[in-house]
Amino acid sequence: MSEETSQHSxxxxxxxxxxxxxxxxxxxxxxxxxxVVILAxxxxxxxxxxxxxxxxxxxxxxxxxxxxxTVGYAGExxxxxxxxxxxxxxxxxxxxxxxxxxxWLTLPLALVAGIAIQVILSLPGLxxxxxxxxxxxxxxxxxxxxxxxxxxxxxxxxxxxxxxxLFSGSQVSLYYLVMGVFVLSFxxxxxxxxxxxxxxxxxxxxxxxxxxxxxxxxxxTKIFVYIVSAAPVALAGWVLxxxxxxxxxxxxxxxxxxTIFASVMIIAPGTLYGxxxxxxxxxxxxxxxxxxxxxxxxxxxxxxxxxVMVVSRxxxxxxxSLGQRLMLRRREDATQGKRSPEQSxxxxxxxGS
Amino acid sequence: xxxxxxIGIGIATGVALGSLYALVGLSFNLIVATTGFMNFTLESIxxxxxxxxxxxxxxxxxxxxxxxxxxxxxxxxxGLIVELVAHRPLAGVAKDPHTAMxxxxxxxxxxxxxxxxxFFGSTLREVNPYVAPKPIFIEGVPIPPSYIVIxxxxxxxxxxxxLGIRYTSIGKQLTATQLDKEGAQLVGIRVTIIVATTFAxxxxxxxxxxxxxxxxxxxxxxxxxxxxxxxxxxxxIGGLGxxxxxxxxxxxxxxxxxLVPLYLPVDSVDPILLLAMIIVLIWRPTGLLGSKxxxxx
Numbered sequence: 176m177s178e179e180t181s182q183h184s185x186x187x188x189x190x191x192x193x194x195x196x197x198x199x200x201x202x203x204x205x206x207x208x209x210x211v212v213i214l215a216x217x218x219x220x221x222x223x224x225x226x227x228x229x230x231x232x233x234x235x236x237x238x239x240x241x242x243x244x245t246v247g248y249a250g251e252x253x254x255x256x257x258x259x260x261x262x263x264x265x266x267x268x269x270x271x272x273x274x275x276x277x278x279w280l281t282l283p284l285a286l287v288a289g290i291a292i293q294v295i296l297s298l299p300g301l302x303x304x305x306x307x308x309x310x311x312x313x314x315x316x317x318x319x320x321x322x323x324x325x326x327x328x329x330x331x332x333x334x335x336x337x338x339x340x341l342f343s344g345s346q347v348s349l350y351y352l353v354m355g356v357f358v359l360s361f362x363x364x365x366x367x368x369x370x371x372x373x374x375x376x377x378x379x380x381x382x383x384x385x386x387x388x389x390x391x392x393x394x395x396t397k398i399f400v401y402i403v404s405a406a407p408v409a410l411a412g413w414v415l416x417x418x419x420x421x422x423x424x425x426x427x428x429x430x431x432x433x434t435i436f437a438s439v440m441i442i443a444p445g446t447l448y449g450x451x452x453x454x455x456x457x458x459x460x461x462x463x464x465x466x467x468x469x470x471x472x473x474x475x476x477x478x479x480x481x482x483v484m485v486v487s488r489x490x491x492x493x494x495x496s497l498g499q500r501l502m503l504r505r506r507e508d509a510t511q512g513k514r515s516p517e518q519s520x521x522x523x524x525x526x527g528s
Numbered sequence: 529x530x531x532x533x534x535i536g537i538g539i540a541t542g543v544a545l546g547s548l549y550a551l552v553g554l555s556f557n558l559i560v561a562t563t564g565f566m567n568f569t570l571e572s573i574x575x576x577x578x579x580x581x582x583x584x585x586x587x588x589x590x591x592x593x594x595x596x597x598x599x600x601x602x603x604x605x606x607g608l609i610v611e612l613v614a615h616r617p618l619a620g621v622a623k624d625p626h627t628a629m630x631x632x633x634x635x636x637x638x639x640x641x642x643x644x645x646x647f648f649g650s651t652l653r654e655v656n657p658y659v660a661p662k663p664i665f666i667e668g669v670p671i672p673p674s675y676i677v678i679x680x681x682x683x684x685x686x687x688x689x690x691l692g693i694r695y696t697s698i699g700k701q702l703t704a705t706q707l708d709k710e711g712a713q714l715v716g717i718r719v720t721i722i723v724a725t726t727f728a729x730x731x732x733x734x735x736x737x738x739x740x741x742x743x744x745x746x747x748x749x750x751x752x753x754x755x756x757x758x759x760x761x762x763x764x765i766g767g768l769g770x771x772x773x774x775x776x777x778x779x780x781x782x783x784x785x786x787l788v789p790l791y792l793p794v795d796s797v798d799p800i801l802l803l804a805m806i807i808v809l810i811w812r813p814t815g816l817l818g819s820k821x822x823x824x825x
Contacts, residue, residue, distance in 0.1 A: 252627050299809030306566050306768065307813075309630055310760050311805055317757050318802050324795040429753075433638060436631065469642045469650075476639030480614070480632045487628035488621055 207361070214354050218347045226350055230418050232458045233357040235431070237411035239438040239450035240364045244404040246436075247444035248368060250380030251400055252305055255296050255312030256435050259405055260412035261319050261427035263289030267416040268336040269329060278341045282413055289409025290402055297401040301394055316432050320424045335423025339416045349418060356414045360407035365447055367403060376400060377445075430472050434458055437479035440486055530790050536669030538786040544675035544744070546782020547682035549755075549762040551737045553774035554686060555730035556759065560769040561706050562726045563619070564626055568633035569610045570734040571752035571759075572640040573603055577738020578655070578747035579648050585656040592658045596739065603735025604728040610636070611727035619723075637752070645749035655742035674743035681740060685733070686775060702726065758785060761801040765808045767815025776817055 214233075218226060238256045245253045263285040270276040270284060296315050300308040323330040330336065342348040367373055378386045379396050387393050416422050438453030457475065464471045552574060559567045577599055584595040614632050618625045659677050663670035693699035704712040705722045713719050738751060745751055758781050766777025784804075785797050792800075808815065 250624070250627075252630070295806070299806055299813070302813040303809055305626055306630060307764065307809060309627070310566070310764060311802070311809065313634070314757055314760050314802055314805065317753070318798045321795040321798040325793055325799070429638060433635070437635070440631065469646045471642075473639050473642035473646070476635045476637070476642060478635070480635030480639065483628050483631040483635065484614075484617060487618060487624065 203365075207358075211354075211358055214357075215351070218350050226346060227418075228462045230350055230353045231415075231462070232455055233353050234411045234415050234418060235434060235438070235458050236451045236454040237357055237360040237407045237414075238435050239454045240360055241404045241406070241408035241411075242435050243439045243444060243446075243450040244364055244367065244376070244407075245400055247439055247446070247450070248373065248380065249376040249397075249400040249404070251297070251300060251397065252309035253293070253297055253300070253312045253401070253404075254309055254432060254436065255293065255315045256408050257427040257431045258296065258312070258315040258319060259289045259293045259408045260415060260431070261422075261424075262292045263409040263412035264416040264422045264426070265323075265330060265336075267413045268339040268422045271339045271416075272336050273329070278339070278417060285413040285416075286406065286409045289412055290405040293405035293408070294398070294401050297397075300401070301397055313432070316427070316429065319427050323424045331423070333424065335421055335426075337421035339422065340420055341417035353414055353418055356410055360410060361447075361451070363407060368447065372399065372403075380445075425467075430461070430466065430475060433472065433475040433479055434461060437475055437482055441478060441482040444486060533669055534790055535787070536667065537671075538790050539783065540669065540671045540675055540786070542783035542786025543779070544678045544782070545758070545785055546762075546779040547679045548737055548741055548778075549758050549781050550775045550778025551682045551685065551740075552734055552755065552759045553763045553766065553778050554689065554771060555733035555737075556763055557769050557771060557774045558689075558726055558730045558733075560763075561771075562702060563615065563723055564769075565615060565619075565629040566626070566633070567610065567615075567727070567730070568630065568637045569606075569614070569640070570731060571756045572637045572644070573606050573731050573734040573752075574738040574741075574755060575641060575749055575752035576606065576644060577603060577735035578742050578745075578751045579644060579738075579749065580735070581658075581739040581742050582648075582653055582655045582747040585658070586653075595658075596736065599735050599739050600732045603732040606735070607727040607729070607731025608724060610731065611724050615723070615727065616720075641749050641753060648747075648749050650749055652746040652748045655747050657743050658739075659743075661743065672743065674740075678740050681736075686771070690771065698722070698725065757798050758782075758801065761805050763815075764805045765815055767817045770815065770817045773815050773817035777815070 217229060238260060241259075242253075242256050245251050266288040267278070267281040267285040270281040271278050296312050297308065299311060320333075323335075324332050341352070368376075375386065375391060375396050376399075378389075378391075379393065379400070383393055386396065415426070419426065434454070434457050438457050439450045441449075441453040441457065443449035457478065460474060461471050464474065552570065555570055556567065559565055559570075580599050580602060581595060584590040584598060585592070590598070610633070614629065614636060618628050618632065657674065659673045661672060661674070663672050664676070665671070693702060701712065701717045701722050702725075704715070704717055705719050709719055712722075741751065741755070745754070748754075759778075762777035762781040763774055764777070765780060766773030766775070781801060784800065788797050788800060
């Protein structure tokens with residue numbers, strides 16, 4: 176137990192720890208600004224299909240970040256991100272195309288609908304844990320096609336709805352919107368993780384009983400995760416409806432679920448950057464292979480199996496993942512001078528790095 | 529138009545499908561009860577059972593009895609491979625082995641499905657029936673003989689399983705492993721062998737379920753994915769890890785899938801099952817017959 180605690184209290188994103196925050200904040204800000212500048216510069220060089228593909232990656236990265244908050248940080252096995260995206264994308268498309276709403280006006284409703292479906296699907300998670308929630312939410316993804324088939328007038332059944340257009344003819348403005356959504360989601364997730372709630376979420380994952388012992392409600396913490404982690408996913412669904420200019424059930428299939436999940440697991444679950452890098456690798460792979468190619472699902476399945484196996488074996492043996500080790504070194508560099516060499520030596524021994 | 533005949537057919541279909549769901553649910557629960565792990569690869573083993581019966585019965589012309597034996601053996605071998613590749617490296621080492629095993633086996637299963645669709649094609653193929661397809665009339669309701677075979681096979685299998693667990697040595701060792709793994713190890717039960725046996729038996733069940741279902745659905749690489757929804761619902765409603773729960777849950781879900789299409793569109797079956805799962809889990813978190821104590825945190 177003491178080993179566990181020391182491992183997690185060493186995480187640099189711990190909101191409660193005050194040391195090293197300034198240096199850490201500065202390096203984060205520099206990193207984020209650099210990424211934003213690079214992303215913002217992309218349309219200058221390319222306006223072809225590649226821009227659309229990068230948009231898709233950024234959108235899926237938002238979903239991965241949401242999934243990472245639920246699974247990576249809070250340890251709640253919710254696998255229904257594709258369902259949440261589908262609900263908010265369909266809400267946006269139906270209101271925009273069928274009822275002629277202004278695209279921007281569909282945003283609040285799409286967000287609410289997406290968050291609502293995640294909360295409803297997660298409700299049993301308040302009474303049962305782990306596998307049941309996983310089964311149920313995974314099941315919901317497989318139900319998407321049936322639900323769209325029941326209401327063909329509303330959802331267009333298999334063909335879906337096309338014509339959801341936000342900026343007619345301007346690919347670049349759309350790209351910047353997607354980029355804005357991506358940056359916003361990142362800042363949103365980062366702030367939660369750095370806040371006291373972030374600490375609560377990790378305690379829910381690692382030591383739920385101590386959360387209860389401290390007088391904090393496990394139930395309320397879970398409801399918080401379900402609501403908050405759905406927001407970036409629902410936002411991604413909304414923007415996908417307009418980026419793709421159409422929605423159809425085959426957008427939200429098993430391969431999307433696998434992409435989101437494998438992206439979270441492949442680099443380092445429970446870190447800020449892991450799922451983003453993972454999405455770039457895996458969605459990049461999907462785009463190269465072709466999303467509807469059988470080899471796409473084959474590769475994603477294998478990556479998911481291997482990644483989870485490696486991550487849980489490495490974590491289980493008490494060592495830290497590569498990402499965590501890099502972060503740890505950065506934190507130690509940042510705190511040089513504030514701590515005596517002996518202290519950082521004992522630290523290093525404790526972390527087993 | 530709903531007539532007494534269509535209701536009769538609905539019930540017959542429901543019982544046959546329900547027996548199949550129960551059989552697959554049993555194989556899931558067998559592993560859950562022994563190890564606590566959710567082995568999602570049973571879904572692809574089911575699909576492979578269907579593909580195997582197409583290859584054996586249609587392509588190679590192997591007699592039915594020999595095909596059954598071969599499918600059972602192949603299923604068991606697949607189960608042993610999964611145990612070796614996915615279960616053994618995770619058990620006892622991983623921090624959260626249950627979640628890890630669930631995700632790892634989902635990955636393997638989707639990869640296997642994609643691979644078999646690459647080789648077998650993703651379309652449904654009709655398989656030569658293992659019993660004559662001419663329906664038998666009971667009270668004026670035409671019932672395909674395969675339905676009766678399915679129901680009988682599942683009834684007999686679950687009876688043998690129940691008796692085997694109660695009265696044979698292996699069954700008692702299995703129960704001991706279920707109740708207390710370390711205690712069982714201490715009294716000299718070779719837990720690794722028991723666990724491997726469980727994986728083999730469960731996978732053989734899944735494979736034979738894939739064989740039995742071919743007269744209803746045909747053979748396809750995605751048979752497992754199509755069926756798994758109902759099986760999930762059956763084991764969740766019945767209670768994860770409970771044998772009788774799987775039977776009851778399977779029957780309830782089977783009757784739902786048999787009778788709902790009489791009144792509502794066929795597509796509404798899955799959402800109704802999802803809704804039923806949510807309600808049952810909120811109302812009785814352990815399922816209808818689940819006795820295993822669950823922790824809320």
